[in-house]
Amino acid sequence: xxxxxxxxxxxxxxxxxxxxxxxxxxxxxxxxxxxxxxxxxxxxxxxxxxxxxxxxxxxxxxxxxxxxxxxxxxxxxxxxxxxxxxxxxxxxxxxxxxxxxxxxxxxxxxxxxxxxxxxxxxxxxxxxxxxxxxxxxxxxxxxxxxxxxxxxxxxxxxxxxxxxxxxxxxxxxxxxxxxxxxxxxxxxxxxxxxxxxxxxxxxxxxxxxxxxxxxxxxxxxxxxxxxxxxxxxxxxxxxxxxxxxxxxxxxxxxxxxxxxxxxxxxxxxxxxxxxxxxxxxxxxxxxxxxxxxxxxxxxxxxxxxxxxxxxxxxxxxxxxxxxxxxxxxxxxxxxxxxxxxxxxxxxxxxxxxxxxxxxxxxxxxxxxxxxxxxxxxxxxxxxxxxxxxxxxxxxxxxxxxxxxxxxxxxxxxxxxxxxxxxxxxxxxxxxxxxxxxxxxxxxxxxxxxxxxxxxxxxxxxxxxxxxxxxxxxxxxxxxxxxxxxxxxxxxxxxxxxxxxxxxxxxxxxxxxxxxxxxxxxxxxxxxxxxxxxxxxxxxxxxxxxxxxxxxxxxxxxxxxxxxxxxxxxxxxxxxxxxxxxxxxxxxxxxxxxxxxxxxxxxxxxxxxxxxxxxxxxxxxxxxxxxxxxxxxxxxxxxxxxxxxxxxxxxxxxxxxxxxxxxxxxxxxxxxxxxxxxxxxxxxxxxxxxxxxxxxxxxx
Amino acid sequence: xxxxxxxxxxxxxxxxxxxxxxxxxxxxxxxxxxxxxxxxxxxxxxxxxxx
Numbered sequence: 137x138x139x140x141x142x143x144x145x146x147x148x149x150x151x152x153x154x155x156x157x158x159x160x161x162x163x164x165x166x167x168x169x170x171x172x173x174x175x176x177x178x179x180x181x182x183x184x185x186x187x188x189x190x191x192x193x194x195x196x197x198x199x200x201x202x203x204x205x206x207x208x209x210x211x212x213x214x215x216x217x218x219x220x221x222x223x224x225x226x227x228x229x230x231x232x233x234x235x236x237x238x239x240x241x242x243x244x245x246x247x248x249x250x251x252x253x254x255x256x257x258x259x260x261x262x263x264x265x266x267x268x269x270x271x272x273x274x275x276x277x278x279x280x281x282x283x284x285x286x287x288x289x290x291x292x293x294x295x296x297x298x299x300x301x302x303x304x305x306x307x308x309x310x311x312x313x314x315x316x317x318x319x320x321x322x323x324x325x326x327x328x329x330x331x332x333x334x335x336x337x338x339x340x341x342x343x344x345x346x347x348x349x350x351x352x353x354x355x356x357x358x359x360x361x362x363x364x365x366x367x368x369x370x371x372x373x374x375x376x377x378x379x380x381x382x383x384x385x386x387x388x389x390x391x392x393x394x395x396x397x398x399x400x401x402x403x404x405x406x407x408x409x410x411x412x413x414x415x416x417x418x419x420x421x422x423x424x425x426x427x428x429x430x431x432x433x434x435x436x437x438x439x440x441x442x443x444x445x446x447x448x449x450x451x452x453x454x455x456x457x458x459x460x461x462x463x464x465x466x467x468x469x470x471x472x473x474x475x476x477x478x479x480x481x482x483x484x485x486x487x488x489x490x491x492x493x494x495x496x497x498x499x500x501x502x503x504x505x506x507x508x509x510x511x512x513x514x515x516x517x518x519x520x521x522x523x524x525x526x527x528x529x530x531x532x533x534x535x536x537x538x539x540x541x542x543x544x545x546x547x548x549x550x551x552x553x554x555x556x557x558x559x560x561x562x563x564x565x566x567x568x569x570x571x572x573x574x575x576x577x578x579x580x581x582x583x584x585x586x587x588x589x590x591x592x593x594x595x596x597x598x599x600x601x602x603x604x605x606x607x608x609x610x611x612x613x614x615x616x617x618x619x620x621x622x623x624x625x626x627x628x629x630x631x632x633x634x635x636x637x638x639x640x641x642x643x644x645x646x647x648x649x650x651x652x653x654x655x656x657x658x659x660x661x662x663x664x665x666x667x668x669x670x671x672x673x674x675x676x677x678x679x680x681x682x683x684x685x686x687x688x689x690x691x692x693x694x695x696x697x698x699x700x701x702x703x704x705x706x707x708x709x710x711x712x713x714x715x716x717x718x719x720x721x722x723x724x725x726x727x728x729x730x731x732x733x734x735x736x737x738x739x740x741x742x743x744x745x746x747x748x749x750x751x752x753x754x755x756x757x758x759x760x761x762x763x764x765x766x767x768x769x770x771x772x773x774x775x776x777x778x779x780x781x782x783x784x785x786x787x788x789x790x791x792x793x794x795x796x797x798x799x800x801x802x803x804x805x806x807x808x809x810x811x812x813x814x815x816x817x818x819x820x821x822x823x824x825x826x827x828x829x830x831x832x833x834x835x
Numbered sequence: 836x837x838x839x840x841x842x843x844x845x846x847x848x849x850x851x852x853x854x855x856x857x858x859x860x861x862x863x864x865x866x867x868x869x870x871x872x873x874x875x876x877x878x879x880x881x882x883x884x885x886x
Contacts, residue, residue, distance in 0.1 A: 322882040323878065323879050323882050324879075324882070338871065342867060388856070391856060391860070395860060442864055442868070443861060443864075453846075454850065454853055455850045455853070676874070683870070690862075693859060694856040694860045694863075695856065697852070697856050699852065700852070701848070701851050701855040701856070702849040702852025702853065703848070704848060
């Protein structure tokens with residue numbers, strides 16, 4: 137086994153994501169217990185696992201319930217469903233479907249998995265720190281999240297690492313598709329599954345940096361005492377919050393969070409569409425209806441998904457201009473969704489349909505996604521969102537998209553490709569028990585949420601609304617939903633048993649193997665490299681990396697501009713032009729070249745810049761100028777700090793090129809020059825960011 | 836422009852800030868996405884030529 141092999145990485149992603157799916161499910165079961173019987177003691181054995189401190193006498197504390205809410209959402213979205221959809225399936229099947237022998241950057245690909253695993257473990261480990269895990273919802277809204285316990289720091293660090301992991305994975309997928317296709321597989325002939333993964337990768341690449349920037353801001357608020365998200369005069373428990381400069385804006389968090397948060401919905405849905413298209417075409421024995429239309433729709437959907445984010449913020453009073461803009465874009469994006477679903481349904485027309493387990497899951501995806509999508513329309517209208525926002529209706533809406541929607545598609549993919557991956561088949565009877573049980577239970581859990589929400593019951597209530605008169609009629613439904621959740625858990629047992637029993641079934645799979653993967657043996661393409669070893673891959677790779685970095689710094693600058701333009705007054709510019717730093721940095725880029733001496737000079741100048749930055753910061757801190765002094769200094773310390781980290785990264789890599797990496801200069805000249813060219817672009821980007829920082833803070 | 840919700844000058848300033856910040860995000864995204872689309876079109880044409 138090679139750790140960098142795309143199938144190994146795909147399986148690692150898949151197995152780990154399924155583990156986190158189980159973790160998220162167990163957190164949900166605990167939540168559902170509390171919602172069904174609020175204030176009543178849990179069984180002793182559950183209390184044992186939860187801990188007496190979280191449930192004294194077996195009665196769950198509201199603080200622990202909040203942890204369950206936040207971590208269920210975070211684990212399911214960031215650690216289970218997205219890694220399974222965009223990590224596991226993309227890594228395993230994209231190279232197979234386009235005839236690529238390997239992913240474009242196998243080592244970076246493996247690194248993306250290990251970073252994801254580390255992020256997941258860090259986030260889950262936060263349950264064991266003092267105060268417990270994050271408890272401000274999966275959205276971690278400020279200012280609540282800023283003043284929460286230590287677990288929130290773990291959440292933020294985990295999210296940042298997931299962002300890095302996603303970027304590495306996305307770059308790999310995009311470059312592999314762009315330059316790894318076998319002869320004859322043109323873009324117009326790529327399977328729709330590959331298109332869906334391509335757009336998903338682009339969304340992850342461009343949207344995640346905004347949440348990373350937001351995580352940096354929030355970490356600064358929590359650790360360095362800044363107030364990016366803390367407004368002036370904030371009261372906590374009736375007492376003014378002490379020791380913060382104030383002037384920040386909680387809505388900045390929401391903008392940056394949803395800039396990722398909404399495209400993340402399409403990151404869930406698009407791979408699901410791709411998987412379902414594979415399963416339906418194979419089991420209806422029909423080609424995809426409207427392939428060109430579907431590809432156009434998915435491209436349009438990907439683009440539009442980046443400009444709908446603030447429909448989650450209609451109630452923040454962000455003004456009619458922004459509200460109008462985001463309302464219109466939200467309704468426009470429903471058009472490609474309808475095209476995709478319609479095309480999948482029309483593919484069935486005239487087909488000879490086999491109702492095997494993967495097909496049942498794929499067919500169930502269509503109406504479930506339809507319900508999820510249609511119930512989203514009233515939320516996209518600002519007027520109706522006023523009453524529906526933050527109610528159980530919203531919970532029902534997005535769970536229909538993610539749970540019986542995306543998760544069903546992922547199950548379809550697992551059943552469909554299991555024989556291809558393992559050479560063993562799954563039992564149909566167990567599969568159908570799994571499907572029908574899950575289908576019925578999912579609807580029993582989530583359908584009542586629409587009614588509960590329409591009756592005005594808020595989400596995230598620890599007691600399910602027991603203390604509110606208008607929620608009384610809905611409490612018995614909560615109990616029924618909990619029973620359905622327990623049953624849903626029981627119906628997953630046939631799936632696990634099926635996987636375990638498959639070890640004994642050596643016969644090859646059914647017709648599933650015929651489609652999509654072209655009957656390739658799993659090991660047939662291991663151990664080789666892409667046919668294009670040189671400049672094209674490296675060039676596109678570095679441009680995509682820089683694109684992601686542009687979005688990171690754009691998000692940081694966006695925060696700076698939001699705060700500065702929104703401030704009643706802003707302190708004067710930072711004194712003195714940073715001549716020395718500028719000369720050092722520009723010198724590092726100018727000196728950079730293919731010769732060892734050039735690399736050494738560049739490395740030295742880059743490191744000197746970082747040392748200068750550290751000394752400057754120390755001098756400022758010594759003079760009492762801290763990140764917490766005011767918003768201007770908060771922005772300055774944060775932006776220059778992130779920039780300095782980039783310079784350090786560039787200098788270290790340049791040093792590596794001059795040292796251990798220099799052997800490539802003689803061994804493989806073409807790759808060496810491509811690597812030099814890519815690194816030079818990075819240095820120029822770092823220069824440009826520095827000039828923007830200087831223009832923003834020194835004039 | 837005064838804030839359409841609360842009509843206060845502070846609210847107006849915050850709204851202006853929100854619009855400016857959101858505009859920067861959209862602008863950066865437009866530039867980056869535009870370059871990616873341009874690359875995609877080039878790739879598509881190259882594909883058609885080679886096919």
